Amino acid sequence: MSSPSVSAEPKRRKWSRQARHQAISGWAFALPFFLAFCLVFVAPILSAIRSSVFTMKASGGGLFGGGEMEEVFVGLENFQTVATNGAFWSGIGRVFLFGIVQIPIMIGVALLLALLIDSFLVRRPGIWRLSYFLPYAIPGLVAAIVWGYLYIPEVSPFADMLPEIQGSPFFLSPPIVLWSMANMTTWTFTGYNMLIFLAALQAIPGDLYEAARIDGASGWKITTQIKIPMVGSAALLAVLLSIIGTVQLFNEPTVVSTLATWMPKDYTPMMMAYNTMMGLLTPSGAGMASAISILMALIAGSLAVLYFLAQRRLQK
Amino acid sequence: MATKTAHGKLATTPDGLRYRPSHEGLPPRSIAPSKLARTLTLVLLAFIALYFLLPIVWVVFASSKTKGDLLSSFGFWFGNDIAWGANWDSLMAWTQNLFPRWVLNSIFYSTVAATVGTLLSVAAGYAMAKFQFPGRNAMLGIVMTGLLMPVALLTVPMYLLFSQLGITNTIWAILIPCIVSPFGVFLGNVYAASSVPTELLEAARIDGAGEARIFFTMVLRLLAPAMVTIFLFIFVATWNNFLLPLMMISSAELKPVTLGLYGMMSYFDPNRGAVMLGALLGVLPLIALFLFLQRFWQAGLAAGSVKG
Structure with a gap:
């Protein structure tokens, strides 16, 4: 970050006036965003933490309650309920399995495509870049509807060639449906990740290639020894963003569950949080939903940090 | 014999040497792939x-x-x-003639959120890049944290908060969350640091221009490429958002097209051709925007990610 030369000023009074001007104008420009950020990021986090330690109980007590509903402080009871709920952990397990398979495949394909498009092997990079990126322009929800229909044998051009499993169409059956959804997200986001890699590749200085060529490096050597190591930080970012995206997996399972009606309402933790909030699951309520969200955020954050640290150690 | 190879003819230099010229736009023959x-x-x-x-x-x-x-x-x-005509009629019947309204709603939400969000992002990014103010580094940290925050997780507590404020089921419940884009601030910051010369700002200050005037007449122009990228990014994110309207919006008149389509497909046995027509019409504006602004996102969408 460049900053105006404030240290070179000898007179103290002038310095402080300038500093004040800097502070006031800086805050004036940053303030609208900062306020909106507080309302959208900070306040919900605080409100989630607060509501996660309360629960709504009827003041009369008893199973059906009597009297008014009132908020009762319950400490960490909501967290305990969530953490001992098997459905929460199987949701986390599904999301984890999803991520550990889907993210490497998607990032790998995106990197391969970017390397091919960036190489001498391809003459018209623009067309390819556009056709791989186009699915990103389709909202995840619409993509899920389209692929969902492509998975129903009656409508799909290819799904009727595959057998039924456990009474469900192949792509919507219990062992397969997670991978059917992995396909949806791969389809949508591969092109976006490819763009991240392409931008990183284009930022590599050309002299590096020239020097390598003079030293007799082949195209393959340049790819493996220069290009791939040089896009490391872009890969780190792409993987981190993908982990975060996977944790919040919601649109795809929500759409698919209207087609595969066997899917539970807590198939992924995000679905569980939503349905708990909306009272479609028991136990329900704002406190419980907040507890789920906070636990998920903690798990996601630790995963991202773990990945980041592992990556750093590998690079050293 | 050499003159008849597939790669074209030999040429002669002015001093009589014969050589085989490279094709235009292709790599030198010696390193070209087979x-x-x-x-x-x-x-x-x-x-x-x-x-x-x-x-x-x-x-x-x-x-x-x-x-x-x-x-x-x-x-x-x-x-x-x-059966486009029949499917259109069926789409209108299923949605009680609200389908065009949903598309317009999406256009409205996305355009307003992207316009306001871009301005907020660029202003904050510019402030962080060009002004020394207390809390600047903390703000940068906040933006980076926000960048890696699973936003969907915030939606549940945001719903609680907004229902206390009484703004669920209004346009504000969609617009306010969508104008906040840590990615936009990040990109604006990177871009302002590299392409707004501090000398230019100082020259304008010496000439007596106020900060607001400098920002609106000079800085915004210098930041135009970043702004297009941020605009596109927020526009797409708003258009694609599903969980937020699903939680916040209950009246049919306020639904964006994603929510409307979901409602339609989750009916028992909908007319699938009509749903597909709705899906197609619901993404056409986005695809058109992408094709129209192609040269901007191709350069810009990933630019921020490289420098970070």
């Missing part, structure tokens, strides 16, 4: 392109089909009837 390698790559890329494009092609055909044709006819061509 024709076989290029053909194989082309085949591979074409196959992958089919994976990405065929579902879109399929939607175009599926949206033109009656129920019977969807079941029986070949997926990648028209059926016996081209």
Whole structure:
């Protein structure tokens, strides 16, 4: 970050006036965003933490309650309920399995495509870049509807060639449906990740290639020894963003569950949080939903940090 | 004999040396890949392109089909009837004539959120890049944290907060969350640091221009490429958002098109051709925007990610 030369000023009074001007104008420009950020990021986090330690109980007590509903402080009871709920952990397990398979495949394909498009092997990079990126322009929800229909044998051009499993169409059956959804997200986001890699590749200085060529490096050597190591930080970012995206997996399972009606309402933790909030699951309520969200955020954050640290150690 | 190779003719330099010129726009012959390698790559890329494009092609055909044709006819061509008209009528009937309104709602939410969000982002990014103010580094940290925050997780507590404020089921419940884009601030910051010269700002200050005037008349122009990228980014994110309207919006008149389509497909046994037509019409504005602004996002969408 460049900053105006404030240290070179000898007179103290002038310095402080300038500093004040800097502070006031800086805050004036940053303030609208900062306020909106507080309302959208900070306040919900605080409100989630607060509501996660309360629960709504009827003041009369008893199973059906009597009297008014009132908020009762319950400490960490909501967290305990969530953490001992098997459905929460199987949701986390599904999301984890999803991520550990889907993210490497998607990032790998995106990197391969970017390397091919960036190489001498391809003459018209623009067309390819556009056709791989186009699915990103389709909202995840619409993509899920389209692929969902492509998975129903009656409508799909290819799904009727595959057998039924456990009474469900192949792509919507219990062992397969997670991978059917992995396909949806791969389809949508591969092109976006490819763009991240392409931008990183284009930022590599050309002299590096020239020097390598003079030293007799082949195209393959340049790819493996220069290009791939040089896009490391872009890969780190792409993987981190993908982990975060996977944790919040919601649109795809929500759409698919209207087609595969066997899917539970807590198939992924995000679905569980939503349905708990909306009272479609028991136990329900704002406190419980907040507890789920906070636990998920903690798990996601630790995963991202773990990945980041592992990556750093590998690079050293 | 050498003159008859597939790669073209020999040329002669003014002093009489014969050489084989390179093709224009291609790498030097000595390091150019073989024709076989290029053909194989082309085949591979074409196959992958089919994976990405065929579902879109399929939607175009599926949206033109009656129920019977969807079941029986070949997926990648028209059926016996081209039923776009009938499917449109059915789409309107299923949605109680609200479908066009949903598309307009989406356009409204996305345009307003993207416009305001871009301005806020660029102003904050510019402030962090060009002003020394207390809390600047903390703010940078906040933005980076926000960048890696799973936003969907915030939606549940945001719903609680907004219902206390009494603004659920209003346009504000969609607009306010969507104008906040840590990515936009990040990109604006990176871009302002590299392409707004501090000398220019100082010159304008010496000439007596106020900070607001400097920002609106000079800085915004310098930041135009970043602004297009941020605009596009927020626009797409708002258009694609599903969980937020699902939680916040209950009246049919306020629904964006994603929520409307979901409601339609989750009916028992909907007219699938009509749903496909709705899906197609619901993404056309976005695809048009992407094609129209192609040269901007191709350069800019990933630019921030490289420098970070």
